[in-house]
Amino acid sequence: MNIILIGPPGTGKGTQAERLSKKLNIPHISTGEMFRQLATEGNALGVEARDKYWGKGNLVPDNITIKLVEERLAKADCKNGYILDGFPRTIPQAKALDQITTIDEVIEIQSSNDVIIKRLTSRRQCINCKKIYGIDVPPTYEGICDKCNGKLIQRDDDKEEVIKERLEVYQKQTKPLTSYYTKQGKLTEVNGEQPIPHILEDIIKTVSK
Numbered sequence: 393m394n395i396i397l398i399g400p401p402g403t404g405k406g407t408q409a410e411r412l413s414k415k416l417n418i419p420h421i422s423t424g425e426m427f428r429q430l431a432t433e434g435n436a437l438g439v440e441a442r443d444k445y446w447g448k449g450n451l452v453p454d455n456i457t458i459k460l461v462e463e464r465l466a467k468a469d470c471k472n473g474y475i476l477d478g479f480p481r482t483i484p485q486a487k488a489l490d491q492i493t494t495i496d497e498v499i500e501i502q503s504s505n506d507v508i509i510k511r512l513t514s515r516r517q518c519i520n521c522k523k524i525y526g527i528d529v530p531p532t533y534e535g536i537c538d539k540c541n542g543k544l545i546q547r548d549d550d551k552e553e554v555i556k557e558r559l560e561v562y563q564k565q566t567k568p569l570t571s572y573y574t575k576q577g578k579l580t581e582v583n584g585e586q587p588i589p590h591i592l593e594d595i596i597k598t599v600s601k
């Protein structure tokens with residue numbers, strides 16, 4: 393079962409991919425982790441991508457990313473399937489992916505912008521131990537870390553303006569993928585505004601049908 397998870401930031405996509413990976417016993421492949429893994433292993437292209445691009449904070453070009461995805465999917469642990477998270481992000485990437493593999497299911501975790509903005513702007517991080525709190529995991533005392541009594545602050549990434557910008561980029565670049573995969577008969581939408589265990593149940597129903 394070759395699966396793609398897509399969805400805007402703030403829908404807990406990574407968490408769902410992680411849990412689904414354990415449930416189905418197939419690897420969860422997020423682009424960032426894949427980049428790090430291949431570079432650490434000494435993969436030539438992986439090292440090049442690190443030294444020239446992501447290691448310097450630059451975007452890895454599509455032609456290199458797709459080759460790295462191809463090398464990652466060729467590994468033995470992917471023989472029964474995999475879950476892609478964070479790739480493809482654009483139509484050109486989706487078309488390139490279709491050249492190297494066959495996708496079985498595309499799951500879109502949906503959520504309204506209002507819910508996402510509320511969830512992400514409520515996040516707070518401990519300045520000492522970096523633990524993250526939010527609507528789902530509030531601290532016992534407001535503004536104070538449960539673990540170390542550190543002060544909780546809002547990260548720049550969780551400021552409303554930054555979130556709105558990321559949501560716009562998602563709408564413009566990634567949302568078109570939903571029609572692309574609908575045309576292929578592969579897309580299922582899942583309600584991402586439910587509690588996390590319910591979202592996972594819906595995803596599992598989709599992949600077991």
Ligand SMILES: [Zn+2]
Pocket residue numbers: 518519520521522523537538539540541542
């Ligand atoms: Zn702390």
